[in-house]
Amino acid sequence: MPGKKMYRWQKTYKTVLHESDRAKSLPLIECAIVELERRFAELGDEPATAVELKAIFKATSTLRERLSRLKQTNLR
Numbered sequence: 001m002p003g004k005k006m007y008r009w010q011k012t013y014k015t016v017l018h019e020s021d022r023a024k025s026l027p028l029i030e031c032a033i034v035e036l037e038r039r040f041a042e043l044g045d046e047p048a049t050a051v052e053l054k055a056i057f058k059a060t061s062t063l064r065e066r067l068s069r070l071k072q073t074n075l076r
Contacts, residue, residue, distance in 0.1 A: 007052055007055065008035070009035040009036050009038075009039050009056075010059075012032040013032045013035075013036075013059045013062075013063070015028055016028045016032050016063065016066065017062075022070060022074075025066070026067075026070055029066055029067050032059070033060075033063055033067075040056070
C-alpha cells in the first residue's frame with residue numbers, strides 16, 4: 001500500500017514542526033507561509049483536493065499560531 005501523498009509545501013511545514021531552535025523557527029515559518037501562499041495562487045490552474053485544502057487550512061492556522069507565540073516570546 002503506497003504512503004500518503006506529500007504535497008510540495010509540506011516538507012517545509014514539517015521542518016517547522018520539528019524545529020526547536022527559536023532563531024531558526026522564524027525564517028522557516030516565513031518560508032512555509034510563502035509556500036502556502038504560492039499554492040493558494042496556483043489553485044485556479046491546479047485545483048486542490050479536499051484533503052489538501054483541509055491540510056492547507058490546518059497548516060496555515062498552526063503556522064500563524066506559532067508565529068504569534070514566537071513574536072510574543074521575543075517581546076518579553
